[in-house]
Amino acid sequence: MQLKYIDEFRDPRLARGVVGKIRAAWGDRPAMRVMEVCGTHTVSIARAGIRSLLSGVVTLISGPGCPVCVTPDGYIDAAIGLGERPGTILATFGDMLRVPGKRSSLEKERAKGIDARVLYSPLDAVEIAAKNPEKEIVFLGVGFETTAPSIAGAILAAADGRIANFTVLSSIRTIPLAMEVLASDPEVRIEGFLCPAHVSAIIGSDAYLPVAEKFGIPCVVAGFEPLDILYGIYLLLLQKKRGAATVENEYARVATQGGNPKALEVIGKVFRETDTAWRGIGVLPGTGLRIAENYAAFDAERKFGIEIPSAEERTACRCGDVLKGKISPPQCPLFGKACTPEEPYGPCMVSSEGTCAAYFKYGVQ
Amino acid sequence: MPGDKILLSHGEGGKRTRDLIRKVIVKRFDNPVLAPLFDSGLLGRLDGEIAFTTDGYVVSPAVFPGGDIGRLAVCGTLNDLSVCGARPIAISCSLILEEGFPVETLTTILDSMKAAAAEGNVMVACGDTKVVEKGNADGIFITTAGVGIVSDGWRPAPENVRPGDRVILTGTMGDHQAAVLIARNLLELSARILSDVAPLSSMLLGALSSFGEKVRFMRDPTRGGVGVSLNEMAEASGVRIVLDEGRLPVAESVRGMCEILGFDPLYLANEGKALLIVDGRAAEAIAEALRKTRYGKNAAVIGEVAEGPPGVIMKTVVGGMRAVDYPVGDQLPRIC
Numbered sequence: 189m190q191l192k193y194i195d196e197f198r199d200p201r202l203a204r205g206v207v208g209k210i211r212a213a214w215g216d217r218p219a220m221r222v223m224e225v226c227g228t229h230t231v232s233i234a235r236a237g238i239r240s241l242l243s244g245v246v247t248l249i250s251g252p253g254c255p256v257c258v259t260p261d262g263y264i265d266a267a268i269g270l271g272e273r274p275g276t277i278l279a280t281f282g283d284m285l286r287v288p289g290k291r292s293s294l295e296k297e298r299a300k301g302i303d304a305r306v307l308y309s310p311l312d313a314v315e316i317a318a319k320n321p322e323k324e325i326v327f328l329g330v331g332f333e334t335t336a337p338s339i340a341g342a343i344l345a346a347a348d349g350r351i352a353n354f355t356v357l358s359s360i361r362t363i364p365l366a367m368e369v370l371a372s373d374p375e376v377r378i379e380g381f382l383c384p385a386h387v388s389a390i391i392g393s394d395a396y397l398p399v400a401e402k403f404g405i406p407c408v409v410a411g412f413e414p415l416d417i418l419y420g421i422y423l424l425l426l427q428k429k430r431g432a433a434t435v436e437n438e439y440a441r442v443a444t445q446g447g448n449p450k451a452l453e454v455i456g457k458v459f460r461e462t463d464t465a466w467r468g469i470g471v472l473p474g475t476g477l478r479i480a481e482n483y484a485a486f487d488a489e490r491k492f493g494i495e496i497p498s499a500e501e502r503t504a505c506r507c508g509d510v511l512k513g514k515i516s517p518p519q520c521p522l523f524g525k526a527c528t529p530e531e532p533y534g535p536c537m538v539s540s541e542g543t544c545a546a547y548f549k550y551g552v553q
Numbered sequence: 554m555p556g557d558k559i560l561l562s563h564g565e566g567g568k569r570t571r572d573l574i575r576k577v578i579v580k581r582f583d584n585p586v587l588a589p590l591f592d593s594g595l596l597g598r599l600d601g602e603i604a605f606t607t608d609g610y611v612v613s614p615a616v617f618p619g620g621d622i623g624r625l626a627v628c629g630t631l632n633d634l635s636v637c638g639a640r641p642i643a644i645s646c647s648l649i650l651e652e653g654f655p656v657e658t659l660t661t662i663l664d665s666m667k668a669a670a671a672e673g674n675v676m677v678a679c680g681d682t683k684v685v686e687k688g689n690a691d692g693i694f695i696t697t698a699g700v701g702i703v704s705d706g707w708r709p710a711p712e713n714v715r716p717g718d719r720v721i722l723t724g725t726m727g728d729h730q731a732a733v734l735i736a737r738n739l740l741e742l743s744a745r746i747l748s749d750v751a752p753l754s755s756m757l758l759g760a761l762s763s764f765g766e767k768v769r770f771m772r773d774p775t776r777g778g779v780g781v782s783l784n785e786m787a788e789a790s791g792v793r794i795v796l797d798e799g800r801l802p803v804a805e806s807v808r809g810m811c812e813i814l815g816f817d818p819l820y821l822a823n824e825g826k827a828l829l830i831v832d833g834r835a836a837e838a839i840a841e842a843l844r845k846t847r848y849g850k851n852a853a854v855i856g857e858v859a860e861g862p863p864g865v866i867m868k869t870v871v872g873g874m875r876a877v878d879y880p881v882g883d884q885l886p887r888i889c
Contacts, residue, residue, distance in 0.1 A: 194812060198870045198871060199870075203870070204872060207872070235869070235875060236869045236870075237867075237872075238871070239873070240874050241871065241872055415871070528881075530881050540815070549878050550876050550878075
């Protein structure tokens with residue numbers, strides 16, 4: 189399998205060049221506070237050691253863009269509850285297995301006997317449903333605008349195939365309005381947003397115009413490769429330096445201004461906007477996607493008469509403050525002590541894209 | 554016979570067992586130690602320090618692109634002896650077969666054990682065969698143990714490592730695990746990736762005899778891959794290893810798969826690679842010598858031993874620094 193254009197975006201000479209330009213352009217101004225919204229950026233930054241490269245110039249704050257991390261513990265409890273019903277198969281993305289709910293995780297409950305299967309595509313869950321008509325298949329639909337189209341596609345496929353034993357426990361969130369909440373938080377003090385690559389490929393770079401315009405915060409859509417990130421940061425610094433606040437798109441090779449019309453169409457068909465709880469942050473109006481009335485038969489909450497609680501217990505875990513960028517992981521009293529990737533306490537330590545896990549694993553200072 | 558299956562009676566000790574052992578197994582491994590089928594293989598007098606190792610093999614599927622569980626079971630044990638500087642003398646072969654396992658697949662597996670043992674210049678000196686009821690094993694499990702001799706003189710060991718030494722990897726990372734993952738049909742990936750499973754005894758013992766004490770310490774980066782083995786080496790030696798990301802060899806196909814699935818080739822298992830910590834001044838010469846061998850064509854100097862607290866860090870291609878730690882849990886694919 190040949191994947192083109194990997195090395196081009198990791199070229200050491202070009203990287204040195206961009207870092208040089210960044211330092212020359214910024215001089216000795218105080219470091220700019222930039223939030224990378226997406227968990228994939230967080231991991232890429234940690235893996236490439238970009239914080240150490242840009243220390244003093246940019247303070248990178250990790251944002252809430254890790255789907256596992258922002259899924260409330262009540263959702264895990266609800267999923268386990270469904271899994272305990274006789275004849276139920278839970279289908280999930282792998283990252284969800286180890287997320288702690290209030291009393292347990294799917295991984296621990298699986299060892300006790302619930303049937304939880306890791307899938308790579310929601311469509312596989314529809315296939316399992318078709319092959320096992322006597323079982324109820326519940327797909328744990330988490331994620332952002334990136335997973336929403338494929339989950340919507342699976343619901344449409346189930347509707348087409350009249351598959352009555354497939355449902356989705358939906359906990360999908362959307363990014364731009366959440367960014368507005370963070371932008372208006374005086375404690376976080378964001379001076380620039382590095383906007384997600386894949387989410388932007390779906391929703392388009394124009395989706396961030398309100399953030400830039402209302403809050404006067406520069407936004408740059410950037411890809412996930414080290415050079416993408418470095419160049420994206422360079423563009424943010426230049427905007428800040430000249431006092432601009434617009435949306436620029438460094439990732440034009442994939443993301444467009446208007447997004448992917450086909451993906452937006454299926455999302456619009458299957459889902460409706462709703463208020464939703466973000467773990468550690470609370471309920472953010474209009475940032476969730478619930479399953480539309482027309483497809484109610486595929487909504488696990490409606491079919492099984494359950495409701496995902498939005499309130500959560502207060503603990504010493506400071507994932508919420510990490511997700512909002514108010515503290516960096518080592519400032520949490522549990523980090524590296526009561527909370528490690530092996531025995532995660534908070535969700536930010538569970539996901540491979542979680543901020544705490546990235547800090548722990550790659551030893552970022 | 555084509556279509557023949559392993560039956561419970563193949564393991565009951567009667568005529569069927571005897572036939573299976575003599576006609577299918579011993580026939581392939583024929584040698585004077587095994588042939589009498591005594592309760593122990595008699596190896597004679599051995600001169601030198603004796604190395605002894607064992608490993609169980611449960612890979613699924615049993616036959617995968619580039620090899621099978623038989624080749625794996627022989628090479629794994631040979632390589633464990635070789636990285637300790639031991640010349641392999643004899644190995645054992647203990648088979649656990651599941652009722653219903655195709656005899657034809659068993660013979661394929663035994664043929665590749667025979668070929669790997671011949672290539673590694675080692676005899677199968679004893680063995681055992683058990684059959685368990687259907688559902689109590691996954692087709693075939695193999696356990697091998699191995700005995701080797703460390704010749705007088707130099708023995709590579711962690712305490713030999715010192716700052717200024719350098720780290721050599723004898724080829725590309727992750728081929729074995731990538732091949733097995735694809736064979737399990739996890740994703741509909743069309744990539745053709747072959748396992749690297751290979752006996753490394755002649756390459757490693759050759760390097761030892763040419764370069765002696767310049768070869769400080771060796772490991773084979775199997776489970777957990779290069780990332781885990783290097784951490785163990787750093788810990789055992791009490792040193793800091795600094796990797797150069799740009800020098801880590803990875804096959805294009807494996808890298809493509811890792812990019813798609815979100816895996817890190819640093820943590821994927823290898824079955825035909827070794828890590829050598831060597832005298833820094835001789836590193837290029839040793840790498841060059843390894844590159845002339847059959848299984849060392851892509852050998853590369855990938856890092857160095859530095860002062861500092863024990864552990865592994867990496868200089869990234871874009872010039873940053875980061876820690877390389879032990880992974881936790883399965884490498885699960887990313888979800889967005």
